[in-house]
Amino acid sequence: MSDIIKIARQAPKVVEGLLADMFAANAEDNRIALGGVYSGQQYIQLQLVATSNPADLLDDDGDEDDEEAAPLPAHNQLTTHWLAARAEFIAAGGEARGNRDIPRELLALGAVRSVYWLALGQGATTLAKEIGEWWQECAPLHGQGEVIK
Numbered sequence: 001m002s003d004i005i006k007i008a009r010q011a012p013k014v015v016e017g018l019l020a021d022m023f024a025a026n027a028e029d030n031r032i033a034l035g036g037v038y039s040g041q042q043y044i045q046l047q048l049v050a051t052s053n054p055a056d057l058l059d060d061d062g063d064e065d066d067e068e069a070a071p072l073p074a075h076n077q078l079t080t081h082w083l084a085a086r087a088e089f090i091a092a093g094g095e096a097r098g099n100r101d102i103p104r105e106l107l108a109l110g111a112v113r114s115v116y117w118l119a120l121g122q123g124a125t126t127l128a129k130e131i132g133e134w135w136q137e138c139a140p141l142h143g144q145g146e147v148i149k
Contacts, residue, residue, distance in 0.1 A: 010037045036087035085111035
């Protein structure tokens, strides 16, 4: 069976879990849920956003020189590892589905922490800042504090 077919079969379950997690959260607005589907060498990352004002999600100011909105390069190995570790953490935290996997969450957090320190060591401060901000935002979920140590 091809990787594409395997991913297509897994995706509905992932989306259902992401939606359950998203709406179980106590967030006011702009809730975001991330997840991923693996099959062999293929990896698909899913991002769901719930908002009461869809216009907030549109970048219509036309300012393409905005450095903060610049995407991270796709060829950067640290970025790839960061995205995979983040998706793994999110996939492990199925609290709304009643199947939260704490050891898997902690392993994923260890990977996030490693990528953070590697990014700082290699001078990838934009990536390190993004990881640090994510860590701080997710502190209530993982309980490891707001600062990566």
